[in-house]
Amino acid sequence: MKNANEIKFLKNRSIVKFEGEDFLGEIGIDGRIFKALTLARISVGVISQQAVENGISILVHENDAETAVACLIDEFEAERKSGKVSQIYSINNVSVIGFVAEDSNKVFAELARNNVFPLLLNKVAGENRVNIVVTSSQDEKTKNIIESEIFKKPKTVHLAIIGHGNVGKTLIEQVLESSEEIKRRKKIDLKVVAVANSKKIAFNKKGFDANWPDEVLTAEQPSNVEELINFSNENQLENLIVVDNTASKDFVKNYHALAENGFDLVSSNKIFNTLPIEEYRKLRYTLSKNNRRYLYETNVGAGLPLIDTIKLLHLSGENITRIKGVFSGTLSYVFNNFSLRDEKFSTIVNEALEKGYTEPDPREDLSGNDVARKLLILARELDLINEFEDINIQNLVPENLLSVSKSEFLSRLEELDDEYQKIKENQEPGHVLRYVGDLHGNLQEEKGKLDVKLISVPGSSALGQLKGSDSIFEIYTESYGENPIVIMGAGAGAKVTARGVFGDILRLSETK
Numbered sequence: 001m002k003n004a005n006e007i008k009f010l011k012n013r014s015i016v017k018f019e020g021e022d023f024l025g026e027i028g029i030d031g032r033i034f035k036a037l038t039l040a041r042i043s044v045g046v047i048s049q050q051a052v053e054n055g056i057s058i059l060v061h062e063n064d065a066e067t068a069v070a071c072l073i074d075e076f077e078a079e080r081k082s083g084k085v086s087q088i089y090s091i092n093n094v095s096v097i098g099f100v101a102e103d104s105n106k107v108f109a110e111l112a113r114n115n116v117f118p119l120l121l122n123k124v125a126g127e128n129r130v131n132i133v134v135t136s137s138q139d140e141k142t143k144n145i146i147e148s149e150i151f152k153k154p155k156t157v158h159l160a161i162i163g164h165g166n167v168g169k170t171l172i173e174q175v176l177e178s179s180e181e182i183k184r185r186k187k188i189d190l191k192v193v194a195v196a197n198s199k200k201i202a203f204n205k206k207g208f209d210a211n212w213p214d215e216v217l218t219a220e221q222p223s224n225v226e227e228l229i230n231f232s233n234e235n236q237l238e239n240l241i242v243v244d245n246t247a248s249k250d251f252v253k254n255y256h257a258l259a260e261n262g263f264d265l266v267s268s269n270k271i272f273n274t275l276p277i278e279e280y281r282k283l284r285y286t287l288s289k290n291n292r293r294y295l296y297e298t299n300v301g302a303g304l305p306l307i308d309t310i311k312l313l314h315l316s317g318e319n320i321t322r323i324k325g326v327f328s329g330t331l332s333y334v335f336n337n338f339s340l341r342d343e344k345f346s347t348i349v350n351e352a353l354e355k356g357y358t359e360p361d362p363r364e365d366l367s368g369n370d371v372a373r374k375l376l377i378l379a380r381e382l383d384l385i386n387e388f389e390d391i392n393i394q395n396l397v398p399e400n401l402l403s404v405s406k407s408e409f410l411s412r413l414e415e416l417d418d419e420y421q422k423i424k425e426n427q428e429p430g431h432v433l434r435y436v437g438d439l440h441g442n443l444q445e446e447k448g449k450l451d452v453k454l455i456s457v458p459g460s461s462a463l464g465q466l467k468g469s470d471s472i473f474e475i476y477t478e479s480y481g482e483n484p485i486v487i488m489g490a491g492a493g494a495k496v497t498a499r500g501v502f503g504d505i506l507r508l509s510e511t512k
Contacts, residue, residue: 188509
């Protein structure tokens with residue numbers, strides 16, 4: 001005996017469509033359709049009337065579609081001549097999925113979120129039974145989503161990881177290590193199905209395992225977003241998340257296309273959120289229009305819950321008056337160590353580079369651009385319309401070293417030693433150096449004031465007591481007055497950042 005909840009799945013079907021002005025609801029139409037098709041030995045699956053389209057749709061096997069159209073054209077010749085029926089034609093390559101659901105609206109919401117919109121919908125009153133017709137290019141995906149919803153099977157979430165350097169590699173390993181536990185505890189089946197760098201993209205529909213580096217190494221497909229979109233469409237993958245772990249100015253240009261093609265976005269790449277405000281808003285519009293989400297908690301503070309805290313405060317109507325702190329784990333490490341140890345500035349910078357704390361080119365950190373981007377991202381979370389050029393940035397790199405190659409810059413790092421030794425020695429007693437970002441001014445206006453600079457602070461202060469590569473953020477609000485909300489913790493390192501990205505992936509997966 002069949003389970004009442006079993007999903008009915010019929011492939012290789014066609015919809016035969018009538019369109020016309022005045023024949024809807026006319027007595028005997030359905031009977032004539034059945035009679036004509038029965039005489040032609042054609043089995044009819046569903047008849048559905050669409051008042052909005054002035055039409056009737058009939059479901060038949062695709063082998064019978066041509067014959068069905070021909071015999072109905074004959075049957076309704078008079079109506080076609082009079083104009084009552086304007087056209088009769090078939091839509092091929094469709095599938096029927098029938099299921100019983102107490103809350104079919106929830107199923108339809110999940111389907112819509114995955115860009116599945118049924119061509120036909122037929123509800124059996126009082127039985128909670130629903131039949132839907134979808135294109136065969138989406139039928140497997142539709143079936144998977146319905147099964148997940150009805151039978152509470154683990155929901156499969158397909159991940160495309162862009163960038164497999166320090167953070168990307170660590171993230172893939174974290175996903176593979178945790179996947180069984182997440183499936184058991186959260187009923188979410190995470191699969192890494194695509195891994196790419198700027199040159200090549202590797203695909204694995206079943207999900208990569210521990211041998212993923214070998215598959216990536218032997219991949220031959222060029223890395224482009226069209227390849228990824230085509231792969232997800234051809235394999236009917238549901239619940240898609242693309243994860244940008246690059247620092248690429250080029251890859252962020254693909255965010256719109258990805259959102260429009262069913263991908264949610266997670267990014268540790270700060271570039272998009274600091275593009276001109278018009279671009280920033282345009283993506284928010286694209287995301288909203290396509291019911292997609294974009295999470296980027298690691299843009300500021302690596303794995304610390306900073307952006308979320310600021311969003312919640314701002315949305316609750318709390319008036320944030322200032323945000324100040326050490327935003328860069330790299331520069332935190334550099335100045336925490338340089339202030340306390342009797343070492344050259346260049347020695348400490350090289351140490352940070354070896355530990356993987358810096359951006360691929362340390363000038364991105366030392367120039368202050370990284371801190372400036374983070375400060376701008378926070379400003380925009382408060383709905384300020386500041387642009388990158390509004391930020392006053394103290395660049396720690398001498399002008400003559402700004403445009404040389406990365407390797408030449410690293411070989412000439414010692415040229416910075418004398419200047420920073422003098423700055424260190426000229427401080428007041430008991431003071432230490434900190435490189436800070438400061439968002440201040442009247443934050444209720446359209447723009448705030450943004451400063452990024454090296455300052456000297458008492459070693460006993462909250463900023464002065466910072467250790468290792470920790471970051472610290474002081475959030476001043478009207479309600480809290482002079483006592484800021486302080487968020488402090490690890491602000492750099494591949495493991496911390498990857499863990500933060502992983503957190504964003506799980507938050508998206510749980511709301512899918």
